Amino acid sequence: MDISARTDYAVRAMLTLARAADEERGPVSVDALATAQELPRRFLEAVVADLRSAGLVESTRGARGGYTLSRPAAEVSVGEVFRAVSGPLAEVRGLRPQDTAYTGVAEHLPALWVAVRAALRDVLDATTLADVLSGRLPEHVRPLLDAPDAWTNR
Amino acid sequence: MDISARTDYAVRAMLTLARAADEERGPVSVDALATAQELPRRFLEAVVADLRSAGLVESTRGARGGYTLSRPAAEVSVGEVFRAVSGPLAEVRGLRPQDTAYTGVAEHLPALWVAVRAALRDVLDATTLADVLSGRLPEHVRPLLDAPDAWTNR
DNA sequence: TAAATACCTACTAGTTAGATAGGATTTACG
């Protein structure tokens, strides 16, 4: 269960765009995005292209062009960003959780995989870019951080 | 966020061993494990080796040998199986969630990654092999399956 | 017209996933 560099970069770029929108600074170039978070420029270019085809950002070409959020930061969930750049939140051997088919002892395994996906959705689809910017995660997400060993390895 | 074939196979093999322990059938060979769940035998051999070095199963060599659970199925969580065969539950660009370091707009991102890991733990560390065998997931996991669209794509 | 920018296509190196092969070692059992 890895969060790829691609996804990490995408979220950070979106946060940068959210802040820019907040300050009404107009379109932000890939170059500016890369510099702001120290991301590899050429690679980021491909990532932002995915965000664009997913409709999460809009581009303006030419000099003084760049990218802007399509929607307010409070209406864009991190889960959407995930899906835009790296597909479904959870897959099992390339299948959607509910499409896995087992027999015998593994009969009930799909339920577990569906629960895993649901748990991810509960966090990622509920948390918006604005939440991350402010550091105030949603009501029902916060308790997850209060578990005694939430911040340590297990 | 993919659950690999490796992990899927590991869980299914563990479930098979759990059932065998239940019926006091003694050690189960890799060949029997592979046949029971239609898994590639040679590949499974490597997977079971990981389960062994993690201490989750014990092996007996020679004819009539095979593998047995080290602990009762009700005391082995699916999370342990995950970690045994594919490392930490959640990583960000190869780093543990709490070890990620950001500046500026991404300042609070580690909290989100930690929450994601915590959500996974809540499901995977709480669910035991016995739970999956019986189809009765833990109290606090079941509600995840009751969400209206839990079983459909989003 | 020049600079800045998105956008498109292609490429590369390294790693991982999934799987297979051959054989060495150990052990129950007839």
Add this chain to the structure above:
DNA sequence: CGTAAATCCTATCTAACTAGTAGGTATTTA
């Protein structure tokens, strides 16, 4: 004691993926 059934060890293979780079075209502003 011998043989078959196992684990166990090491090596290999292929395809795909990940992260990243390169070069150039199209578009727009100043």
